[in-house]
Amino acid sequence: MAQEPIELILFRQLSSSLAIPVFLVDxxxxxxxxxEAAEQLLGVRLDEIDxxxxxxxxxxxxxxxxxxxxxxxxxxxxxxxxxxxxxxxxPLTITGGDGVERRIxxxxxxxxxxxxxxxxxxxxxxxxxxxx
Amino acid sequence: MKVTFWxxxxxxxxxxxxxxxxxxxxxxxxxxxxxxTCIVLDAGTGIRRLGAALxxxxxxxxxxxTHLHMDHxxxxxxxxxxxxxxxxxxxxxxxxxxxxxxxxxSRYLSPPLFPIRLRxxxxxxxxxxxxxxxxxxxxxxxxxxxxxxxxxxxxxxxxDGAATFAYLSDHEPALTGDLDRRDGTRWTSGADIAAGxxxxxxxxxxxxDERAExxxxxxxxxxxxxxxxxLVGARRLAAFHHDPGHDDAAVDRIVAETAAAxxxxxxxxxxxxxxxxx
Numbered sequence: 001m002a003q004e005p006i007e008l009i010l011f012r013q014l015s016s017s018l019a020i021p022v023f024l025v026d027x028x029x030x031x032x033x034x035x036e037a038a039e040q041l042l043g044v045r046l047d048e049i050d051x052x053x054x055x056x057x058x059x060x061x062x063x064x065x066x067x068x069x070x071x072x073x074x075x076x077x078x079x080x081x082x083x084x085x086x087x088x089x090x091p092l093t094i095t096g097g098d099g100v101e102r103r104i105x106x107x108x109x110x111x112x113x114x115x116x117x118x119x120x121x122x123x124x125x126x127x128x129x130x131x132x
Numbered sequence: 133m134k135v136t137f138w139x140x141x142x143x144x145x146x147x148x149x150x151x152x153x154x155x156x157x158x159x160x161x162x163x164x165x166x167x168x169t170c171i172v173l174d175a176g177t178g179i180r181r182l183g184a185a186l187x188x189x190x191x192x193x194x195x196x197x198t199h200l201h202m203d204h205x206x207x208x209x210x211x212x213x214x215x216x217x218x219x220x221x222x223x224x225x226x227x228x229x230x231x232x233x234x235x236x237x238s239r240y241l242s243p244p245l246f247p248i249r250l251r252x253x254x255x256x257x258x259x260x261x262x263x264x265x266x267x268x269x270x271x272x273x274x275x276x277x278x279x280x281x282x283x284x285x286x287x288x289x290x291x292d293g294a295a296t297f298a299y300l301s302d303h304e305p306a307l308t309g310d311l312d313r314r315d316g317t318r319w320t321s322g323a324d325i326a327a328g329x330x331x332x333x334x335x336x337x338x339x340x341d342e343r344a345e346x347x348x349x350x351x352x353x354x355x356x357x358x359x360x361x362x363l364v365g366a367r368r369l370a371a372f373h374h375d376p377g378h379d380d381a382a383v384d385r386i387v388a389e390t391a392a393a394x395x396x397x398x399x400x401x402x403x404x405x406x407x408x409x410x
Contacts, residue, residue, distance in 0.1 A: 001316060001318045002318070002324060003317055003318055003319075003320065003323045003324040004318055004319060005278070006277070006278040006279060006280065006321055007278075009280075009308045009319050009320070009321055010280065010307075010308065012308075012319060013307065013308050013309060013319075016309075112229075113278070114226070114227050114228060114229050114278065114284050115227045115261070115264065116229065
């Protein structure tokens with residue numbers, strides 16, 4: 001597999017040291033990396049999924065909005081960051097790969113390299129209390 | 133293709149009897165293609181002597197800067213061909229999201245840091261972002277890629293026919309993870325441009341003990357450079373960017389440490405004035 005852009009490599013390395021769950025996608029929107037905190041939150045292990053293209057992760061976690069309704073893929077913060085190349089934030093309820101339902105908030109932002117090229121995007125998750 | 137070292141020192145020029153074998157001038161490497169094409173990698177203090185040695189019949193010279201730290205640009209104002217009317221000088225460097233290369237270089241090449249302004253050069257000077265896809269410069273194919281070092285920094289890969297050469301003068305790939313990894317090079321800085329080269333010129337500034345105290349400074353230890361060379365499958369490794377505080381005996385020790393770590397790779401310490409034929 002070809003080397004990733006340096007900005008993605010550095011962000012992956014930073015993410016690997018963070019306690020905040022981080023979900024990193026490449027310029028195609030495909031999953032490039034998720035750190036251990038994100039593995040725990042999403043109930044999946046990077047080693048086991050090998051790869052997760054855009055079409056797969058956008059529907060994998062049964063995202064629902066605050067009203068409990070299924071969320072349109074285009075309204076997911078990370079998808080907005082990829083498509084609009086702007087930061088996005090929002091609350092969601094998801095069901096992880098381990099079957100556990102969690103309420104989370106997501107902040108997502110695009111990564112643009114020094115050449116002005118779109119490198120990928122990052123989503124950071126915060127789990128919110130069930131009664132919050 | 134010929135690779136000639138005009139400056140091998142990192143960080144600060146360090147002339148003196150204790151550095152006479154490896155040299156005291158900062159980074160400058162000349163690459164001469166089999167068709168005579170001349171490119172210059174970095175404009176450290178070593179470029180002054182190179183400028184004096186270049187043929188006056190030359191009509192074009194390309195200077196490829198890895199980054200704009202002083203030890204890589206300090207010689208530019210003393211590069212005599214820059215003041216030769218009619219000569220085309222193409223300067224390539226890392227892209228920035230905020231300022232073009234000419235503007236950034238002019239911060240140094242203007243008063244009060246330097247008496248002459250870049251715009252006063254008599255040659256025909258052109259500025260370019262380092263290419264991130266292969267481009268032809270004369271008979272040489274050149275490609276750059278961003279690598280790990282503080283501030284925008286690129287490494288270069290040069291090809292002449294079947295011969296390949298990579299120049300990663302300032303590089304701290306260990307910051308991007310384990311260099312002994314068995315999962316390939318997808319997450320390793322500099323891996324693509326250095327893959328399988330006949331000669332890798334790479335940062336080997338520190339001993340392992342020194343490196344432990346200077347994490348994040350942008351440079352590699354002997355063992356890290358060796359691991360990187362092995363990971364990318366380089367055939368030969370030239371230890372480069374010698375620490376200004378290291379005398380020749382200290383560089384000898386670091387080169388020996390590097391060679392011992394990768395006995396399958398031909399390791400040598402880059403010496404000022406030395407030419408390698410590829």
